Amino acid sequence: QGSTLWMRLRYAHTLSVEASYEILRLPEGASLKEVKKAYFKMAKQTHPDAAHCSADKPGEEKDLPSFIEVITAFEVLEDHASNMASLDSEYRTAPNSAARSGGGSSSDVRRRRAQRTPARARSLGEVLCDRLSDDPQLARDVWNEIRSRKLRLEPATLDRLFEACARAATPNEGDGGLEVALSIMREASRDGILTPSLREAGLVSVIKWCKRDASSFQQIYASIDEEDKTASTMETISYANFLYSGAWDGYSSGK
Structure with missing residues (x-):
């Protein structure tokens, strides 16, 4: 378990949000509910204990990502969804924001904020x-x-x-x-x-x-x-x- 956790932490530093959507076979912007559904499905398919019998199942998807990639992609997208929810909340409670004063769309404002939002500080x-x-x-x-x-x-x-x-x-x-x-x-x-x-x-x-x-x-x-x-x-x-x-x-x- 320790080595697996280390691999996940190491991999998370290089896995982008876009790549995470690709790993879970989802379009960009998929909802958290869709992300969870895809994650549970692919985790069952790629889990090491299930891999030995996948070859015996006709119609089983080929070229699946690794189990580590699936877990890490889910964690990246879960964090991304949390960050976007915080940005949405910030936008809704900021009446003087650029979007509300005609300075750009709400998505533009969120993108600009996301670009300058630092990583979450450790508690x-x-x-x-x-x-x-x-x-x-x-x-x-x-x-x-x-x-x-x-x-x-x-x-x-x-x-x-x-x-x-x-x-x-x-x-x-x-x-x-x-x-x-x-x-x-x-x-x-x-x-x-x-x-x-x-x-x-x-x-x-x-x-x-x-x-x-x-x-x-x-x-x-x-x-x-x-x-x-x-x-x-x-x-x-x-x-x-x-x-x-x-x-x-x-x-x-x-x-």
């Missing part, structure tokens, strides 16, 4: 997580500091924390750091800082780093409150379980 929580690279045993301490300082929580922060939970687990520790990871999710939920999208991102990271078998997936599923078991969440964790183990779990309504 302080993400910076604190840098300590986990050398000492993953500090995952609980870092989380406690994030809570005590009431820092903004990002998906990347949860991912780093749960990676550390998994790395800190000893071979004799059967849960692979799962209990610590789930306790962090419970505390974040009690603190009221888990939005639906952040909860889904956190669950995906728990599955990616801490799930070892079907039993641990059941434990993750059981940790979700009933009111949070929406169709979107169930589909997300089902695909995450497939992507990171190749095993279907039976919780996806769209399967």
Whole structure:
């Protein structure tokens, strides 16, 4: 998993938005819903555990991108959609913008803003997580500091924390750091800082780093409150379980 993550991070630096649309076989400007649909379809086709049987299926698409390319393209387009949504919001709340005063169309304004919009600054929580690279045993301490300082929580922060939970687990520790990871999710939920999208991102990271078998997936599923078991969440964790183990779990309504 570590080498795969490194490849994705390295590849993300060179993959453009235009290339990402091409990888997912989408026209430029496709909606986030269309991006997700294409991603789930191509992830199933290109996952290493599914590749061995694709040659036996008549009519299967040839010349598919790699699994790494598919995941990275989705992440690039998801970030792009988030950036464009922020720009749209900025435009709607700026009555003196050039577009509203006759100085250009809204798309022109968004393009100009996008060209000068810097990359998202890392949150302080993400910076604190840098300590986990050398000492993953500090995952609980870092989380406690994030809570005590009431820092903004990002998906990347949860991912780093749960990676550390998994790395800190000893071979004799059967849960692979799962209990610590789930306790962090419970505390974040009690603190009221888990939005639906952040909860889904956190669950995906728990599955990616801490799930070892079907039993641990059941434990993750059981940790979700009933009111949070929406169709979107169930589909997300089902695909995450497939992507990171190749095993279907039976919780996806769209399967």
